[in-house]
Amino acid sequence: MRRLEQIYEGKAKRVYRTDDPQLYVVEYKDDATAFNGLKKGQIADKGIYNNRISSVVFQLLSKHGIKTHFVKQLSDREMLVKSLRIIPLEVVARNIAAGSLAKRVGLEEGTPMSQTVLEFYYKRDDLGDPLVNDYHIRALNLATPQQLEALARMALDTNRTLTDFLRRCGLLLVDFKLEFGLHGDEILLGDEISPDTCRLWDTTTQEKLDKDRFRRDLGGVEQAYQEVWRRVSEAK
Numbered sequence: 001m002r003r004l005e006q007i008y009e010g011k012a013k014r015v016y017r018t019d020d021p022q023l024y025v026v027e028y029k030d031d032a033t034a035f036n037g038l039k040k041g042q043i044a045d046k047g048i049y050n051n052r053i054s055s056v057v058f059q060l061l062s063k064h065g066i067k068t069h070f071v072k073q074l075s076d077r078e079m080l081v082k083s084l085r086i087i088p089l090e091v092v093a094r095n096i097a098a099g100s101l102a103k104r105v106g107l108e109e110g111t112p113m114s115q116t117v118l119e120f121y122y123k124r125d126d127l128g129d130p131l132v133n134d135y136h137i138r139a140l141n142l143a144t145p146q147q148l149e150a151l152a153r154m155a156l157d158t159n160r161t162l163t164d165f166l167r168r169c170g171l172l173l174v175d176f177k178l179e180f181g182l183h184g185d186e187i188l189l190g191d192e193i194s195p196d197t198c199r200l201w202d203t204t205t206q207e208k209l210d211k212d213r214f215r216r217d218l219g220g221v222e223q224a225y226q227e228v229w230r231r232v233s234e235a236k
């Protein structure tokens with residue numbers, strides 16, 4: 001397998017074609033953005049930790065029957081994945097109120113939800129990724145009803161598996177964002193699952209060990225990513 005030209009550069013990753021049309025290489029960068037790109041920075045070695053953490057999480061999920069794009073970790077910053085046509089939705093699952101949900105419905109950050117909340121956001125940077133419901137998704141043809149059902153089921157399965165695993169790491173899975181894509185007609189979980197895309201709080205102290213340290217200028221950003229990797233690598 002040979003890495004060929006770059007086909008996409010996002011905020012935190014680059015995607016390359018390979019000589020196999022079924023496979024892409026994803027390269028994880030240290031760049032960090034927040035607030036729809038308004039805040040920009042770098043987190044030293046974030047790409048290395050996110051690649052490692054995502055690799056462990058994708059392997060855990062596939063062991064639990066959740067289909068992902070992950071094939072294997074290639075190097076410190078590179079992951080081999082199945083090629084996807086991304087479904088233009090961000091699927092957010094929430095167990096504890098935080099961030100935009102806490103603001104929108106007037107809950108204090110840290111309030112446990114009585115059941116997991118799923119949300120869908122339309123992936124459109126120019127619109128600031130607006131929140132959409134089932135009706136919008138169908139009317140805009142963003143996903144078919146069957147696909148939407150599969151996304152919800154896969155997100156809830158991921159939540160269950162990941163919550164249990166992270167509990168063993170002394171981490172609370174507050175909320176997280178997933179992206180999915182089509183590989184042929186199969187829906188696979190794509191993107192990454194890392195402290196960039198999850199809120200992770202220490203179970204006993206509630207200390208934030210995720211990208212909120214960067215978003216909210218809390219300091220100790222690099223240390224938080226490193227600490228999550230330390231715990232994940234010990235529990236895997």
Ligand code: UDP
Pocket residue numbers: 035092098099100101129175176177196197198199211
């Ligand atoms: N999230 C993400 N990318 C986004 C928006 C949100 O990975 O573009 C994650 C975020 O890290 C958190 C969850 O989705 O774990 C819910 O985020 P929220 O809606 O609270 O938005 P925020 O306040 O983080 O912008």
